[in-house]
Amino acid sequence: MTEKIFPEGAVLAVGGSGGVGQAVCLEFARAGSDVAVTYHKKKDAAESVAAKIRALGRKATVHQLTIGDADRVDAVVAEAAAAHRRLHTIVVGAGSFTTQVLISEMTREQWQTVVNQDLNGFYNLVRATLPRLKEWGGGSYVHLGSAGHLSWPHRDVMSVAPKAAIEALITGIAKEEGRHKIRANTVLLGVIEAGMFLELTRQGVFDAHWVDEVQKGLALKRWGKPEEIGHAAVFLASDRAAYVTGQRIAVAGGYGL
Numbered sequence: 001m002t003e004k005i006f007p008e009g010a011v012l013a014v015g016g017s018g019g020v021g022q023a024v025c026l027e028f029a030r031a032g033s034d035v036a037v038t039y040h041k042k043k044d045a046a047e048s049v050a051a052k053i054r055a056l057g058r059k060a061t062v063h064q065l066t067i068g069d070a071d072r073v074d075a076v077v078a079e080a081a082a083a084h085r086r087l088h089t090i091v092v093g094a095g096s097f098t099t100q101v102l103i104s105e106m107t108r109e110q111w112q113t114v115v116n117q118d119l120n121g122f123y124n125l126v127r128a129t130l131p132r133l134k135e136w137g138g139g140s141y142v143h144l145g146s147a148g149h150l151s152w153p154h155r156d157v158m159s160v161a162p163k164a165a166i167e168a169l170i171t172g173i174a175k176e177e178g179r180h181k182i183r184a185n186t187v188l189l190g191v192i193e194a195g196m197f198l199e200l201t202r203q204g205v206f207d208a209h210w211v212d213e214v215q216k217g218l219a220l221k222r223w224g225k226p227e228e229i230g231h232a233a234v235f236l237a238s239d240r241a242a243y244v245t246g247q248r249i250a251v252a253g254g255y256g257l
Contacts, residue, residue: 005238009086010034015094017042019194027230029053036080038065067121077128089237093144098158118162138181147188150256174246183245190252194226219254
């Protein structure tokens with residue numbers, strides 16, 4: 001029998017249709033949690049991972065979500081809460097597909113887009129979920145951020161900067177809401193063999209020389225696997241981390257050492 005490590009209810013997996021997000025959803029299901037899977041455009045991917053969750057014996061629902069739209073966020077949180085009665089964890093892994101660009105070359109429109117989608121989107125989620133977590137007697141936020149600011153990655157400002165700002169919000173939630181039994185932590189992602197990394201490699205943005213040099217610089221000399229992010233997220237959301245809040249765990253193979 002699987003050890004019960006979560007309260008009743010489900011995890012709201014924001015960005016659950018992405019390469020890393022799907023793995024995170026499946027690891028929560030394997031650990032005994034129901035899952036509300038959100039997607040922006042990849043409905044088929046969301047439905048596919050939901051089917052896999054159900055095959056593991058857990059309940060899964062699918063919800064279209066644009067996190068930059070505050071009204072839509074409110075509606076989806078209400079839908080997920082009604083479907084699962086309670087949300088014990090909010091995992092936020094959604095983010096813009098960003099262009100690799102120097103800070104000096106970034107346009108105002110590019111900056112405004114990622115700030116609205118990532119940073120303001122995260123605020124929309126907090127605004128919609130925090131009062132409910134208080135009503136339910138507690139819960140957890142797990143932000144899937146970036147290890148990039150541990151050793152600045154060339155041309156990656158549009159991905160790293162908004163996530164660093166979200167880390168500050170996570171710290172604030174941890175400090176202010178711990179009295180309500182609400183915890184908040186961040187998983188710092190290194191280079192993971194999924195999602196945007198694979199797409200940018202396919203497009204040639206990351207060429208063979210870049211890939212080889214970055215990998216050689218990692219202490220573990222390999223890329224991360226998406227399920228390894230899932231393992232960290234599950235731990236931080238579970239009762240096993242009941243005394244862990246306001247922390248950053250880098251799942252990055254020793255990037256930045």
